[in-house]
Amino acid sequence: MTLGWVTDRSDADRSGVSVAEKAAPETVDPRRIRRWVRRVRAARTDLIVAGGYVSLAVFVLAGLWRNPDTAYLSNSDQDxxxxxxxxxxxxxxxxxxxxPFSTQLQGYPDGVNMMANTLMYGWGVPFTxxxxxxxxxxxxxxxLTFGLSGTAFAWYWVFSRELVESKFAAAVGGLFCGFAPAMISHTNGHPNFVVLVLLPFIALQVITMARRADSAPQTRPVWQPRAAIVLGVLVALQLTLGEEPLLIFALGFAVFALAYLRNRRTIALTVRAVAPSILLGALVTLALTGFGLWWQFAGPQSYRFIGHGRVGNDLLSLFQFSSASAGSAVSFGPDVAINPTEHNSYFGWPLLLLVFVTAYFLRRERIVRAAVFVGVLFTVLSLGIVLSVDGVLTFSEGKYAMVPMPWLVFGWAPPLNGIIEARFAMIAIPAIAIVLTLGVQRALDQLRDSTVDRWRPVAWFGALACALLPLAPTMLPVEDRTPTPAFFAEGTVRQYISDGSVLIVPPPTATDAIALRWQVDSDFAFPLVGGYFCGPSGEDKRSGYGSDPRPTGNLLTLVRAFDTLPVVDQALRDQALVDLRYWEADVVVLPPTDNADALRRTVDQLLGFPAQQVDGVWVWDVRELI
Known part of the structure; x- marks a missing residue:
């Protein structure tokens, strides 16, 4: 009333009657206020959780963030x-x-099928x-930083909206999904297996579509065009980030859905209801990525098969602690990892014990049963075609015995033959997270229940701490990278390039790809013989890494390896000339490397004239020779 009187200055309005007749201010609905407060609190909690994830990711990569120009992840190898x-x-x-489909800057003159390599255009293009x-x-x-923190937050978001009420419980599940040992291991050099942010949202979209179809009154298929378009776009985006993780996740999610639905009739009705929308989503994905996929599998320098050899997990790796985890100091047994970037399991025995105990007490939950089934199945598949224990094949009564594993049945079929089977264990990460998230929720519920003994949830949280603390990630080690020779960094190489390529002595391969960095630092001033990429190998176009080796390249590789001068005869000189012409080489360059003197003297004899030292490298200008 006072405000109404002050804002109206007429005499009539100052009367008691006029003041009383003024409309009372509208009252705010208390329910709306409570909803607004809940949203603010939820947003604040989400921001706190996201900030925690980002801080942990920055800690893991602190060595690289401090000196991005000179630091190199020690366990990255060439990745x-x-x-x-x-x-x-x-x-x-x-x-x-x-x-964007092909380039001749590597593997000259044949080039590289860019779509058949993991370029991650979904990240590289917007970050240009x-x-x-x-x-x-x-x-x-x-x-890498976004992959760790974003994947953790994406799973937290899905868990907090779909699985549990407690944001703390969801945060624990998201933490494990984003920072499990496999994720930290791949952070050493596989961003395509770290940026998995879209996968939980793809699963959520399919679940939402199935739920809408199930709630519809009719039994015929439910048409959901908008949801299908969203699904198609999400899958297309994931294809630009990583195809192999999408394939692995799709297999895991399909098995999870079947295990959750259980009943054949329920499965049939659900599939019938969502099939049209799923197919529309697939058409959207195909429309967005179809040409790129065709180029990948049928374009120039495509390949038909990826052979990785036997790359299953050792049985001990399920119970050990990763070298990048806090518990590595108390791990047991020999190092059975494929390499530092493939610690795809390493869950640790305390966590596995906690998960199975928790799953037993939550066995009435359908989602828990489905999660355990999927986790166990794909962990078994990750053991490869033959069981390996303690780094050796299993044996019985002192004699080695080949114990075949289920992957022996499936691993030959395309496109499954392109999967590194050890990575199937990553499907167990969200499965374990589901059990942990529900376990935290039930423990919190019991703590709030005054009729239940408090010691059980307290003991469970103690066990959770004992299971997760050994898996806490450590800071990834870095080392100083070798400086780029001035010949490349200052652009001197441009003076030696006409229309041909640069031959590094010896040619770069998947095990020594530092020349790719020199090419980047020269702003891609020259095509490179050899390199590190996925391409066809041999007449059957079987997948390999880098170009098919040629005799002169093999010779130079052996000279560096053994520091021994070969007997250079006319046959080797003629072969060198043939190879140089095949490579269309303009210049041969010997950078600082091991056994450089033997390499220089060998090339001198092969070419018939001595090298010149230019800006920190030895150079043979072969344009007139070729």
Whole structure:
């Protein structure tokens, strides 16, 4: 009333009657206020959880963030160099309006099928400005940081909206999904297996579509075009980030859905109801990615089969602690990992024990049963075609005995033959997270229930701490990278390039790909003989890494390996000339490397004239010779 009187200055309005007749201010619905408060609190909690995930991801990659220009992940082998090249060539193609499908900058003269490699266009394209301004290393470490924290938050979001009421319980599940030992291991050099942010949302979209179809009154198929388009776009985006993790996750999710629905009739009705929408989503995905997929499998330099050899997990790896985990100091047994980037299991025995005990007490929950079934099944598949224990094949009564595993039945069929089977264990990560999330929720419920003994939930939280603390990630080690020779960094190489390529002595391969960094630092000034990429090998176009080796390249590789001068005769000189002409080489370059003197003297004899030292490298200009 006072406000109404003050804002109206007429005499009539100052009377008691006029004041009384003024409309009373509208009252705010208390329920609306409570909803608004809940949303603010929920958003605040989400931001806190996201901030925690980001902080942990930055800690894991702190060594690389501190010195992105000079630091290199110690356990990355050649993969950091490879992905920096991927992000660099993506930015270069965009700024120079070059084709994103193929390039001759590696593997000259045959080139590289870019779509048949894990370029992660879904990250590299939008981050092109970052790559151009700060370099591909920043794009690389940003992808890893976002992958760890974003994957954790995506699962937290799904768990908190669909699985449990407690944000704390959902945060625990998201934490494990984003920072499990396998995720930290792949952070050493496989961003395509770290940026898994879209996978939980793809699963959520399918679940939502199935739920809507199930709630519809009619029994015929339910048409959901908008949801199908969203699903198609999500899958298409994931294809631009990583095909193999999408395939593995799709297999795991399909088995999970079947295990959850159980009843044949229920499965049939659900499939019938959502099939039209799923098919529409597939058509949307195909429309967005169809040409790229065709180029990948049928374009130039495509390949028909990927052979990785026997790459299953050792049985002990399920119970051990990863070298990148806090519990590595108390791990047992020999190191049975494939390599530092493939710690795909390493759950640790305390966590496995807790999960199975918790699953037993929650066995009435359908989702728990389905999660356990999927986790166990894909963990068994991850053991490969033959069981390995303690680093050796299993044996009986002192004699080795081949124990075949289920993957022996499926691993030969395309496209499954392109999967590294050890990675199937990553399906167990969200399965374990589901059990942990529900376990935390039930423990919190019991703590709030005054009629239940408090010791049980307290003991469970103690066991949870004992299971997760040994899996806490440590900071990934880094080392100083070798500086780029001035011959490449300052652009001197351009003076030696006409229309041909640069032959590094010996040619770069998957085990020594540092020349890719030199090419990036020269702003892709030259095509490179050899390299590190996936391409066809041999007459049957079987997949291999890098170009098919040629005799002169093999000779130079052996000279560096054994530091021994070969007997160079006319046959070797003629072969060198044939190979140089095949490579269309303009210049041969010997950078600082092991056994450089033996390499230089060998090339001198092969070419018939001595090298010149230019800007820190030895150079043979072979344009007139060829």
């Amino acid at each position: 950091q160099t490879l992905y920096e090249w991927f992000y660099g060539i993506t930015a270069w193609n965009i700024t120079n309006l070059e084709s 400005p970052v790559t151009l301004l700060f370099g591909p290393t920043v794009t690389f470490v940003a992808a």
